[in-house]
Amino acid sequence: METLKAKNKETKKTTMKISGAEAIIHCLLEEGVDLIYGYPGGAIMPVYDELYKFQDKLTHILARHEQGATHAAQGYARVTGKVGVAMATSGPGATNLVTGIADAQIDSTPMVCVTGQVFRHLLGSDAFQETDIIGISTPVTKWNYQITKASEIPEIMAKAFYLARSGRPGPVLVDITKNAQLEEFEFSYEKCTGVRSYKPVPKPKVEAIDAAAELINNAKKPFIVFGQGVILGKAEEELKALVEKAGIPAAWTILGLSAMDTDHPLNVGMVGMHGNYGPNVLTNECDVLIAIGMRFDDRVTGRLDDYAKQAKVIHFEIDPAEINKNVMSDVAVLGDSKKTLELILPKIKENKHDAWHNEFKEKYKVEFDQVINDQLNPTKEGLTMGEVLKEINIASENKAVIVSDVGQHQMFACRYAKFNQSKSNITSGGLGTMGFALPAAIGAKMGAMDREVVAIIGDGGYQMTIQELGVINQHNVPVKIVVLNNEHLGMVRQWQELFFDKRYASTVMTNPDFVKIAEGYHIKATRISKRENLKAAIEEMIAFKGPYFLEVCVEKEDNVFPMIPSGASVSEIRLK
Amino acid sequence: MEKETYTISVYSENNVGLLNRISGIFLKRHVNVESLNVSKSEIDGVSKFTIVIVENNENARKIVGQIEKQIEVIKAYYHKNDETIYQESALFKIKSSLLFDERQIQNIIKESNSEIVTVSREFFVLSKTGRRNEVDAMHDLLKPYGIMQFVRSGRIAVTKEEMPISALLKEFNQN
Numbered sequence: 093m094e095t096l097k098a099k100n101k102e103t104k105k106t107t108m109k110i111s112g113a114e115a116i117i118h119c120l121l122e123e124g125v126d127l128i129y130g131y132p133g134g135a136i137m138p139v140y141d142e143l144y145k146f147q148d149k150l151t152h153i154l155a156r157h158e159q160g161a162t163h164a165a166q167g168y169a170r171v172t173g174k175v176g177v178a179m180a181t182s183g184p185g186a187t188n189l190v191t192g193i194a195d196a197q198i199d200s201t202p203m204v205c206v207t208g209q210v211f212r213h214l215l216g217s218d219a220f221q222e223t224d225i226i227g228i229s230t231p232v233t234k235w236n237y238q239i240t241k242a243s244e245i246p247e248i249m250a251k252a253f254y255l256a257r258s259g260r261p262g263p264v265l266v267d268i269t270k271n272a273q274l275e276e277f278e279f280s281y282e283k284c285t286g287v288r289s290y291k292p293v294p295k296p297k298v299e300a301i302d303a304a305a306e307l308i309n310n311a312k313k314p315f316i317v318f319g320q321g322v323i324l325g326k327a328e329e330e331l332k333a334l335v336e337k338a339g340i341p342a343a344w345t346i347l348g349l350s351a352m353d354t355d356h357p358l359n360v361g362m363v364g365m366h367g368n369y370g371p372n373v374l375t376n377e378c379d380v381l382i383a384i385g386m387r388f389d390d391r392v393t394g395r396l397d398d399y400a401k402q403a404k405v406i407h408f409e410i411d412p413a414e415i416n417k418n419v420m421s422d423v424a425v426l427g428d429s430k431k432t433l434e435l436i437l438p439k440i441k442e443n444k445h446d447a448w449h450n451e452f453k454e455k456y457k458v459e460f461d462q463v464i465n466d467q468l469n470p471t472k473e474g475l476t477m478g479e480v481l482k483e484i485n486i487a488s489e490n491k492a493v494i495v496s497d498v499g500q501h502q503m504f505a506c507r508y509a510k511f512n513q514s515k516s517n518i519t520s521g522g523l524g525t526m527g528f529a530l531p532a533a534i535g536a537k538m539g540a541m542d543r544e545v546v547a548i549i550g551d552g553g554y555q556m557t558i559q560e561l562g563v564i565n566q567h568n569v570p571v572k573i574v575v576l577n578n579e580h581l582g583m584v585r586q587w588q589e590l591f592f593d594k595r596y597a598s599t600v601m602t603n604p605d606f607v608k609i610a611e612g613y614h615i616k617a618t619r620i621s622k623r624e625n626l627k628a629a630i631e632e633m634i635a636f637k638g639p640y641f642l643e644v645c646v647e648k649e650d651n652v653f654p655m656i657p658s659g660a661s662v663s664e665i666r667l668k
Numbered sequence: 669m670e671k672e673t674y675t676i677s678v679y680s681e682n683n684v685g686l687l688n689r690i691s692g693i694f695l696k697r698h699v700n701v702e703s704l705n706v707s708k709s710e711i712d713g714v715s716k717f718t719i720v721i722v723e724n725n726e727n728a729r730k731i732v733g734q735i736e737k738q739i740e741v742i743k744a745y746y747h748k749n750d751e752t753i754y755q756e757s758a759l760f761k762i763k764s765s766l767l768f769d770e771r772q773i774q775n776i777i778k779e780s781n782s783e784i785v786t787v788s789r790e791f792f793v794l795s796k797t798g799r800r801n802e803v804d805a806m807h808d809l810l811k812p813y814g815i816m817q818f819v820r821s822g823r824i825a826v827t828k829e830e831m832p833i834s835a836l837l838k839e840f841n842q843n
């Protein structure tokens with residue numbers, strides 16, 4: 093560490109004449125990057141040439157589609173808390189990044205994307221593989237910039253990393269024209285420590301902390317809903333301390349999951365469309381709603397005019413634009429979640445709310461009898477997604493990183509997976525991007541080689557980025573892939589069943605032999621369809637040292653419940 | 669909630685892409701921009717966008733919050749009409765012969781407090797600065813005689829309240 097620091101200082105002082113392409117590599121190294129995902133092409137070739145020369149310091153993983161590169165960078169970022177990096181060429185390479193960038197933007201994931209661009213003199217001329225990626229990516233990036241001369245590279249790259257990781261994180265795209273990659277210039281690097289028009293973290297106000305503490309201390313039925321802001325702010329310990337000291341039942345949003353042990357007695361489950369019964373219904377019965385690092389997404393709130401109207405709302409949030417955006421708060425506590433929770437903790441009185449907590453337990457019993465038991469201990473013939481998750485919990489001792497795709501299996505994964513470590517639930521929350529999980533699991537595994545990484549994927553979403561099996565094969569990435577095959581676009585089919593009179597338009601799939609496909613990529617693969625084989629199959633998968641593919645043929649027409657139908661209120665959640 | 673006219677003032681770093689970012693925020697919410705003006709501000713190197721929208725207070729607040737969040741935006745404010753001093757400018761290009769043939773034109777020029785910017789053999793140009801309704805009134809008066817060209821600028825405004833941008837920038841330099 094010391095030597096690294098010293099070295100950085102040295103490179104800062106001594107300048108050297110290098111190409112823009114080489115400068116990009118040095119910038120990445122200065123930012124502590126040792127792993128990037130990408131795909132080469134004409135407009136980025138000078139950088140790839142440098143990647144070749146620097147391969148002992150900086151590993152480049154060739155994704156099989158640029159979208160895969162972004163999701164892998166996201167998975168890496170989500171599991172490590174560091175900035176993920178994806179690289180692509182101009183034109184189609186750049187446009188293929190867009191889905192991952194949009195996903196990272198809405199889920200606040202720190203990511204830097206570097207794209208090649210045509211020569212400066214060709215800009216605007218509809219040159220070969222020219223596309224206005226700055227224009228295209230503007231609405232879905234935290235910041236973006238087109239570099240047209242080499243001398244801009246160090247400052248812009250430093251700014252890109254600073255902006256991606258600071259405050260509320262997000263994706264930044266840097267587009268670099270080919271001439272800027274080829275030009276030589278005197279390189280020196282200085283890390284960015286601030287941008288004058290940008291205030292990443294608002295200063296917490298004492299009055300807000302005091303007002304919040306008073307509301308919490310006087311509450312009879314306080315209720316915490318925490319989101320990813322707790323994880324991004326590294327405030328897991330502070331959250332736990334608050335929950336325990338004040339004795340407040342706490343529930344999570346899909347991105348907040350794993351910030352607190354799922355087995356913690358005061359952890360009452362998930363809020364939102366397919367969340368737990370108690371936390372949803374009791375949102376409309378609490379007297380103080382304490383939202384921490386979450387943004388009242390419509391999938392969480394249901395119909396807004398019947399959401400927590402009876403409650404005083406306290407909103408702990410880093411982004412001022414989120415305050416009073418969807419839900420009006422009585423007290424807004426702006427700031428970094430770790431800092432604000434630290435400040436409020438000494439002002440919180442020790443308390444217990446047993447009767448109130450019991451209401452959650454009672455609601456859980458109802459949900460268990462009507463929903464959960466049938467999932468975890470089914471008596472019907474077909475396998476349920478819930479029981480698969482249960483076996484994964486057991487075999488991995490709740491220690492795995494679970495990366496889920498989008499659909500019914502995602503909701504089952506988030507409802508039933510158990511966690512005892514933060515940054516362990518990786519899923520596409522805000523954008524709901526099918527195809528996210530397989531590449532994200534690759535990134536997550538490479539970011540946490542010491543951990544078990546299990547991808548839970550539907551048969552539909554799996555086929556959107558299935559080509560990333562190529563990466564797993566080439567680099568022997570030991571991820572465990574579980575495809576829950578219901579031969580349907582299950583989530584859409586569920587809506588068709590419930591709201592479109594069972595008109596199953598384009599939701600039935602004739603699938604390929606997934607086992608053969610995995611084997612074609614030299615990945616060990618198994619298929620099961622019977623309950624008696626489930627436990628052993630999961631155990632074998634978890635025990636296996638390399639990458640492993642497991643297809644579980646599940647009940648074809650199962651539904652995820654509970655469910656808040658769209659447009660309904662949290663109180664109107666359906667158990668069936 | 670009732671819609672009103674709001675003047676949004678955005679102080680920002682000079683940046684090519686920012687206009688695109690800001691207009692995207694209005695686009696997403698289907699909010700029509702009534703007028704837009706970009707100029708330098710009272711602070712060296714700081715640009716000012718003056719944007720006029722007709723919206724309810726809540727949406728105006730949310731839009732301004734989302735504008736302020738953009739990296740290059742230093743600060744954004746929104747104000748109602750009575751909280752600002754505001755004007756627009758307009759240019760009218762008119763046939764020179766009318767100056768002599770139509771007595772009434774001279775009266776219009778005088779009464780509307782407009783200025784003759786230039787006169788040539790073929791045409792003359794009138795400039796009028798004022799509130800939108802004043803410019804519109806003058807337009808209506810001149811229209812029957814034939815206007816060769818007309819253009820009106822976006823609103824420019826200063827606020828009655830202070831906008832402490834310098835203090836904000838100073839704070840940054842100290843940190």
Ligand SMILES: Cc1ncc(C[n+]2csc(CCOP(=O)(O)OP(=O)(O)O)c2C)c(N)n1
Nearest residue numbers: 499500501524526550551552553581582583
């Ligand atoms: C890229 C993309 N396209 C479409 C959708 C809409 N969508 C949401 S869930 C879903 C079905 C997913 O099917 P599958 O992957 O098999 O998962 P299942 O619901 O069956 O578990 C679809 C089509 C989406 N979320 N993302």
Ligand SMILES: [Mg+2]
Nearest residue numbers: 550551580582
């Ligand atoms: Mg499916």
